[in-house]
Amino acid sequence: MVTRPDCRHFDAEDSNAVVIELPTGDVTEGMVRIGSTVRRPAHPRSFAVAAYLDHLDSQGFDGSPRFLGRDSQGRDVLTFIDGTCAAQIPESWVRSEVLLTSLGRLLRRLTDASLSYWAAEFPFPESRVAPDPDPPELVSHMDVTPQNVVVRDGLAVGLVDFDLARPTTVLAEFANTAMHWCPLMADADLWPGWETTDRFRRLRLLADSYGLDDERRRRLPAFAVGAAGRSWARMKARAEQDGGGWARMWAEGVGDKIMRRQEWLRENSAALERALLDPDRTRDQKPDPNH
Numbered sequence: 001m002v003t004r005p006d007c008r009h010f011d012a013e014d015s016n017a018v019v020i021e022l023p024t025g026d027v028t029e030g031m032v033r034i035g036s037t038v039r040r041p042a043h044p045r046s047f048a049v050a051a052y053l054d055h056l057d058s059q060g061f062d063g064s065p066r067f068l069g070r071d072s073q074g075r076d077v078l079t080f081i082d083g084t085c086a087a088q089i090p091e092s093w094v095r096s097e098v099l100l101t102s103l104g105r106l107l108r109r110l111t112d113a114s115l116s117y118w119a120a121e122f123p124f125p126e127s128r129v130a131p132d133p134d135p136p137e138l139v140s141h142m143d144v145t146p147q148n149v150v151v152r153d154g155l156a157v158g159l160v161d162f163d164l165a166r167p168t169t170v171l172a173e174f175a176n177t178a179m180h181w182c183p184l185m186a187d188a189d190l191w192p193g194w195e196t197t198d199r200f201r202r203l204r205l206l207a208d209s210y211g212l213d214d215e216r217r218r219r220l221p222a223f224a225v226g227a228a229g230r231s232w233a234r235m236k237a238r239a240e241q242d243g244g245g246w247a248r249m250w251a252e253g254v255g256d257k258i259m260r261r262q263e264w265l266r267e268n269s270a271a272l273e274r275a276l277l278d279p280d281r282t283r284d285q286k287p288d289p290n291h
């Protein structure tokens with residue numbers, strides 16, 4: 001019998017364990033690893049996220065951390081997933097097509113484990129600025145960036161940082177992951193070394209390894225254009241309301257970057273649709289191990 005997340009206290013401290021600082025992103029500060037655990041600052045949605053992680057565990061999904069409880073300093077304690085995550089500017093190994101297709105399969109397993117979870121009360125992370133166009137189908141991660149995927153032996157084995165988990169749709173989660181991993185963004189914003197990456201081929205590989213259905217493939221290009229607009233409005237609202245890292249990102253031009261992405265998505269809508277649906281591109285083509 002598992003105790004409710006909000007009644008779970010973590011007191012299995014090992015006083016000899018070494019405290020290692022973890023590389024944090026733009027918003028969260030003070031993340032550390034202690035032994036086989038990770039400590040993150042608690043936030044108002046922590047227990048809702050913890051209940052979702054409990055569900056994933058109960059479904060046999062092994063690609064997410066377990067919520068172990070709150071420690072005596074009030075931090076969330078999660079299991080550490082062994083492996084490597086990308087740096088803020090992703091290293092060249094992140095371009096691997098073998099990694100990309102393993103991520104497609106991992107995300108599919110997350111979707112399958114999540115569809116049986118329904119939490120009508122699951123809180124959205126932001127005020128309801130720019131509401132979603134479709135009713136939610138599931139709770140999902142919604143921040144599957146290279147920095148939030150744990151890689152072992154060249155394969156995606158885990159997802160961390162469920163801070164933005166929320167009620168959403170299969171298409172929204174897939175499109176968001178594709179945006180980060182293909183990546184679907186303007187040429188000017190590609191990471192160094194990614195300039196010649198075939199984003200269309202990568203989108204097809206991700207869709208095939210995930211098993212995205214044709215109807216969602218058809219909808220994806222237009223959906224992604226709309227999602228960029230919503231993302232712009234949400235980031236702006238967060239910068240204004242929450243300040244901190246959000247305001248810093250906004251000041252550094254994240255809003256303009258999102259607008260450039262939207263423009264790129266508009267210009268390439270037809271090419272994206274062809275890449276996803278063209279029958280001449282054989283389904284389930286193999287990732288090139290040399291890419």
Ligand SMILES: Nc1ncnc2c1ncn2[C@@H]1O[C@H](COP(=O)(O)OP(=O)(O)OP(=O)(O)O)[C@@H](O)[C@H]1O
Binds near residue numbers: 038078
């Ligand atoms: N459970 C975990 N297992 C293994 N590594 C983890 C785990 N949680 C976090 N990490 C590592 O710590 C890094 C930062 O953690 P996390 O992604 O949760 O915070 P963050 O990205 O800094 O948050 P934000 O994006 O809100 O600023 C991750 O990129 C990953 O390398």
Ligand SMILES: [Mg+2]
Binds near residue numbers: 025147148160161
């Ligand atoms: Mg992160």
